[in-house]
């Protein structure tokens with residue numbers, strides 16, 4: 454394998470912007486007032502998928518934030534463009550991604566060796582390698598539902614069966630949702646050899662506890678099951694909770710886990726194509742270096758540069774994002790308690806996504822309804838699994854005033870139809 458030492462090579466040291474040019478972790482640089490002032494027209498002009506796919510609608514479907522770039526990331530990208538550093542990804546930048554990602558994991562108390570971190574264009578490419586090389590065609594994978602949509606569609610492309618196991622709504626459970634461990638064990642006993650752990654869970658916003666993950670790990674050990682641990686939303690946990698990386702719990706979870714994460718959600722840089730796999734099982738690392746080099750090679754240099762700047766210098770900006778999102782969650786909570794009290798909703802513990810159940814109002818296709826009647830674009834819950842009929846997935850990481858308008862429009866549509 455190519456070395457992944459912790460020392461920055463000379464090319465990085467001389468060409469990358471110095472920390473002093475980028476701001477530091479102690480410098481508050483998230484401008485909430487500027488975000489509050491952002492209009493629909495300005496967001497459409499920026500041109501994201503979220504704001505152009507359904508012209509004239511409020512975009513609340515795809516998981517992107519409307520909060521722009523951290524100054525340190527914008528600066529690093531600008532400097533990379535100015536010096537023409539847009540070639541294929543070189544080893545020094547791969548090592549920088551590994552080093553900075555490992556340093557970011559310390560936020561979760563995980564002192565992971567950068568030598569087991571490799572770049573990959575995105576988390577789904579890591580998932581595809583997991584399906585192709587570890588799960589293999591003819592086998593099955595358990596996906597707790599509702600789920601991030603590609604977890605249900607991508608396995609089939611690799612001849613892998615998807616076993617949907619609905620999460621249980623339980624007010625007594627941490628986060629209002631619980632794994633159905635009996636159903637999970639039945640699927641494992643029936644021969645299923647893999648599990649998708651999405652923590653924090655998109656779309657229900659649950660942040661898993663150590664105990665829940667240990668119980669899953671017990672079952673996985675009993676049935677020789679591997680766990681794809683998607684931790685892309687790890688930075689988004691609220692109210693003093695902390696994210697626990699599955700692989701960090703103990704030796705056994707480290708061997709079971711195939712972890713993937715990215716700065717793409719937290720720094721809004723998914724288009725720069727640089728996620729990471731954290732391969733704590735040495736056999737996986739050997740497999741990766743033998744069979745996944747092509748995936749790694751597709752990682753974008755600009756993404757490696759943006760990611761390294763984000764992890765190294767974006768902490769304070771990101772803390773501002775978190776505070777802003779917590780204010781948005783308070784608004785959603787308030788509306789769900791009042792105008793929209795009939796809608797099924799559990800306050801998310803993590804992510805910037807809410808799962809809204811409109812079946813008590815008799816709506817079969819709430820996404821279609823709100824697109825037409827409220828000009829609000831949401832994700833159809835049915836894309837998140839069979840349990841999603843009557844539900845939508847809503848991304849609330851938008852400017853606070855637009856979130857208020859979005860909820861106003863939805864409420865007005867329902868009122869006009871006498872549904873609330």
Ligand SMILES: Cc1ncc(COP(=O)(O)O)c(C=O)c1O
Nearest residue numbers: 516575576601655685717723728
């Ligand atoms: C849970 C989850 N995993 C993976 C992804 C894919 O992210 P990326 O393409 O930035 O790797 C997303 C994006 O919405 C997500 O929500």
